[in-house]
Amino acid sequence: MITTPVEIFYFAFCLFTIFRTFIDYFFLYQFFDLIGR
Secondary structure (H helix, E strand, C coil): CCCCHHHHHHHHHHHHHHHHHHHHHHHHHHHHHHHHC
């Protein structure tokens, strides 16, 4: 299991990066969909 603070930080950082990428792609998709109409 995750025990040390470094591992917890690294895990959280990875999750945050993936989440941010997903959000960015989602907003870009919505943006281009709006323009495309």
